[in-house]
Amino acid sequence: MPSCCFSGLASYGFYALSGWTLALLLLALSLVTLLLAQRRSLIWLAVLANLGVLIFFKYWDFGLSAIPSLNALRLVIPLGVSFYVFKHIGYLLDVRNGRTTATRDALAFVTFSAFLPQISAGPISSFQDTGTQLANLPTNLAADQARRGAIHLSVGLAKKLLIADTLGISLTAITGSGELAHGGLLLSWFTVVLFALQLYFDFSGYSDIALGLGYLFGVRLPPNFNNPYLARTPSEFWQRWHISLSQWVRSYLFMPLSRFLLRRLGMARSRLAQYISNFVTMAVMGLWHGATAPFLLWGLWHGLLLNIYATIGITVRVPRVLLLVGVLIGWALFMSPDLAFAGALLGGMAGVNGIGTAVFLRLFDPFLLTVMLLAAFIAFSGFSEGEDIQAVRFPLYAFLLGCLLILSLLHLGDVKPFAYVQF
């Protein structure tokens, strides 16, 4: 049995656990994409089909939320729909732009669509990269890939089970306490920092696990994180945070849009073209996470940050901490379920409710603070990604990482769902 066949069966088998009809939908959509990509004139039809599936499943419920009487028509959102649709569209646009040729290897393509390590929450890879590897899988796992897989798994599980979930328990307790609605400066900033760390360790932990599993399947997936909180500028942040999505929107939205606007506005107004492109791209990025006003505002906020830095960053060296503050304000929007919550949280961060020392001390937990310090130490070490860790090549270090894997698995009974699976 070719390895690609095994990978395909394992992937669809895993996906069918979330519902066999959803697995059939994924298979059908990937076959439609594969077939329509053969004819250049039909590529836009395939793009529309994929977008239709994404919009239908992801934004249907949002539309229904305005009409309570239609609650019965709510749909189950297919696992990873945003991710596999973006993989399909990326492939279709690459074929249309001549960056790759349409494949006829159906097995490799349908496996690429549902590839187990990346189906839940990415990373979003291109068919030229992942699909080609799947089509040419070696029969035996190389020692290097086994080593990389093992180390990525150890680091990813430690990030998720030890840190993200420990921080997540406290975050849930704070957000559920209702204190944030009138929280002071201290509690608001503390909560947002907590969220920033929890989200980073959750998603980058997931990404490391995905990369580790990918290696064990014999496939090298693109990394999704590169110590994002060490970035100096917003554009650098987006080259370090959710890299695969950033690259996707850069390649398939920002660049074409910039070129289009430049043609329309002319080189003399290139700065305006850049501003508009940044806003539109980041707004789409926000809406990709969900059709809510806070997500849209989060995207626009990052568009604004990009434009501010594009304007002043050339001449002024902005301290790194200012970007961190900007990113944290963004996370305050990102973590808000609605505008009222976002307003209260941002108000608290601005100090409209005072410092709030009493409330903060009541919710303060030394255990949480120490874990946050350790998490911050790891996040700011510049060596927090699986790719960084695997650069240390001592057998003793690998031995200790093996120990870490079991220590992490001890916490599997308390595991929470990955944050990005909902997107």
Place this chain on the structure above:
Amino acid sequence: MNSATTIRIKLVILATLIGFIGYCSAQLLIPELEVIFTPALNITYFLESMRRLITFGSILFFAALVMVATLVQLRRHMIEQEAETQISRQRRMVIAWGIGVLLVAVPIISLTVYIDPRGLYESKHLGTYSNPSRRFKTWNYPLLEHTPQIVIFGSSRAFSVSPEHIRQVLGVSAFNVAIESGKLNDFVVQARLILEDADHRLPEVLMIEVTDGFIDNFTYTQMVAPLRWLRYLPTDQAVHALQERLNALINRQSFAEALMMARLYLQTGRGLNGWQFKADGEGFIDWTPNDGLVLQAARDAIPIRIECPQMNPGGIVAFNALAELAAQQGSSIVFYIPPPHPIIYAANIDNNENFERCAMPFRDFVSANLPKYDNMFLLDFRKLESIGGVDTALGYYDGVHMTSYNNNLLIDAAADTLREALRISVEKRQQLGLSATDPAAESAAQTR
């Protein structure tokens, strides 16, 4: 600033941060270690401290590994840039990783399985931390030479129903198979297990303690079902039960419980002093005080419900299964609702205006179905006066668990019904051409 100065500043910041984290860690770890090693063991504090220690120690370990990687990065010459080409070293690292996995996993799994704090692995070396009754009774019932004439099913509220008292009052043999958190679906499994043993008969009377809210819930069953139960569970529940065992092999909670049990045995040479069981299945506690705090805690825990709940569909399925088994075997079923402490009963009424009218759907369901069955009875002893019990420490361990004193009074109050149930069963078995459960039962029935 030149690069050497920058590195020095970074190292100073790093050292300061590590020192501060170390100070905070010590402030956290020392009290937890004191709790763990203090001579007077407090189970709740021990488990909480152990869980925090495992988590915090693991995070510290992870941070230390990252720090090592960071320091190695500062000494770049220690990173082998050409290592990709050294296949033998890659293999050595994979093997070292595997050894690390095994070196931590094997002791944890071994300790968890050997001590078996939740009784999941049928390890009989030490007592369990929780649910001793499911294992004890699953092992002990098959040791009976004959099927007893009355078997008591139920939750921990029925633990202290005394088979010996039943023998004294009614002159028939009895056994108590009540299990902690016992529910109707558990009783169906237990009844099927009983049919496997001895003379393949159900007892003449199934005396079943029921409490609304305890009708069916597979979650707990699948967590703790003894292995012998699995073949009688629905397939998905049996799979879950096996998954629970697999998950508990490497699990922070079960590992902490195993360590706690190990410490207890090392310190005292014995297990926990909770419910203990006699050979006939009767349970007793020799330490729990009936103080006001226990009652207050139980009273405060009562949820406020104002709606009228529906009978659970799973409960109806289990009820029908029990009724069918009883009909096939010519057995009678006596359901009974035990009285909670009067303070708890009053709190139920205070918190739920519908309590007396409709908050007990199982009672209402059985009442409505009684006319269909001539071998079925329902005894509603919700009010303590109905059995003439006492509300002091003589009669209650806590808000819901009666001592054998009150349960003996309950048996006295139920005696006439139990006699009638026995008579009907003997008649039905004669009609069905079935022999009595016990060689001595025929003569006992005639004596009655």
